[in-house]
Each structure stands twice: as C-alpha cells, then as structure tokens.
Amino acid sequence: MAKERTYYQVLRASRHSTHEGLRAAYLRQARRFHPDVVGGDLADIGEAEREIRLINEAWEVLADPSSKxxxxRTLPVLAAEVSYEPAAIDETDSGGQPIVGVARAVMxxxxxxxxxxxGVLILGGVMQAGALWRSGLAILLLSLVSFMLAxxxxxSSTARHSDD
Structure with a gap:
C-alpha cells in the first residue's frame, strides 16, 4: 500500500510557504509532469496524467486561503511544529528556587x-566479615533515611528562602 502524500508533498512545498511560494511550487510541478514534457512512453504518460491531476487538486485546495x-486542520501536527520547553533537570524546586544548604547536601x-x-554490604557478605557487613547495612539504612527526608x-529550605 502506497504512503498517502499530503498536498504539500505533492507540490514539494513547505506547510509554511506563502501563497506565492505555493504557486511557484505548483507551476514547477505542473511543468515537470505536463504530458507534453514527459515523452512518448504510454506508461510515463499515464503516470504523468495521474500526477498532474493530483497536482491540480492540491493547488485547487491550497490556492484558496479558507480551504487551505x-x-x-486535517493534517497531523509534526514533531518539529510542537513548541514546548523541556523540563530542566537541575537543582531547583518546582517554584524555581535553588536548593541550598543541608537540603542540597542530603540530595x-x-x-x-x-x-x-x-557495595560495602555485598563486600562484607562475600568476605564473610560481619563488621564490614554491618557497616554496609548501616550506610544503606542511612541513605534510605536520607532519601525519605530529602x-x-x-x-523547608525553600519556605525559609522564599520568606526572605
């Protein structure tokens, strides 16, 4: 199944082309596929006639501002046309205040x-060193508490700095 082309693709024009740009693209494509230019091969002439019909149909729609x-509106929005600001991954809270002090250190x-x-927990287990294993467990628990407190x-850090 052939891929469906948009009228802009048929004319080889940008969606953002001006009326004059669309007209120039239409004339360029119409000259390119005109039956007198294509040649004498019947298959080429048949293909050119189908293409020129499609070119004329595209121009009929795109030439009129309201039909354009x-x-x-029926065309899908292209990824390049979507304008948004990606979220910055940095050390600020949702209000844009910088995270400072103890909060930053804990994070x-x-x-x-x-x-x-x-790592220390695994190393202590492999070496069968109870003291090392307990140290690893203590560091691991401290990190989990830090994750919960962060x-x-x-x-609280942001609230203090926003009051200033």
Missing part, C-alpha cells in the same frame, strides 16, 4: 551513600 486553512549524599552502602528538607 480547513485542509491544514547529593543520598544516592552516593546508597551505592556505597550496597523532600521535607527541600520544602
């Missing part, structure tokens, strides 16, 4: 201590 506007320390605690520390 109606047609444009940075929690993942590091989690990985360190997990949001509250950020909220």
């Amino acid at each position: 506007k109606t047609y444009d 940075r320390l929690a993942p590091v201590s989690f990985v360190l605690g997990f 949001p509250f520390l950020v909220m």
Whole structure:
C-alpha cells in the first residue's frame, strides 16, 4: 500500500510557504509532469496524467486561503511544529528556587551513600566479615533515611528562602 502524500508533498512545498511560494511550487510541478514534457512512453504518460491531476487538486485546495486553512486542520501536527520547553533537570524546586544548604547536601549524599552502602554490604557478605557487613547495612539504612527526608528538607529550605 502506497504512503498517502499530503498536498504539500505533492507540490514539494513547505506547510509554511506563502501563497506565492505555493504557486511557484505548483507551476514547477505542473511543468515537470505536463504530458507534453514527459515523452512518448504510454506508461510515463499515464503516470504523468495521474500526477498532474493530483497536482491540480492540491493547488485547487491550497490556492484558496479558507480551504487551505480547513485542509491544514486535517493534517497531523509534526514533531518539529510542537513548541514546548523541556523540563530542566537541575537543582531547583518546582517554584524555581535553588536548593541550598543541608537540603542540597542530603540530595547529593543520598544516592552516593546508597551505592556505597550496597557495595560495602555485598563486600562484607562475600568476605564473610560481619563488621564490614554491618557497616554496609548501616550506610544503606542511612541513605534510605536520607532519601525519605530529602523532600521535607527541600520544602523547608525553600519556605525559609522564599520568606526572605
């Protein structure tokens, strides 16, 4: 099954082309596929006639501003046309206030201590060193507490700085 082309693709024009740009694209395509230009091969002439009908149909719709506007509404929105700001992944809270002080330290320390605690816990288990295993468990528990406390520390830090 052939892929359905838009009228803009038929004319080889941008969706954002002006009326003059669309007209120039129409004339260029009409000249390219005109039966007198194509040649004498019947298959080529048949293909050119189908293409010129499609080109004329596209121009008929896109030449009239109101029918063009109606047609444009039926087209899917292209990814390049979607305008949005991606969320910045940085150290700010939802209000855009920077996270500072203890809250920032806890946010940075929690993942590091989690990985360190997990590593020491595994190492202590492999080496069968009870003291090392208990140290790893303690670091791991400290990191989990840090993960749970971090949001509250950020909220309190932000509340204090927004009052200033």
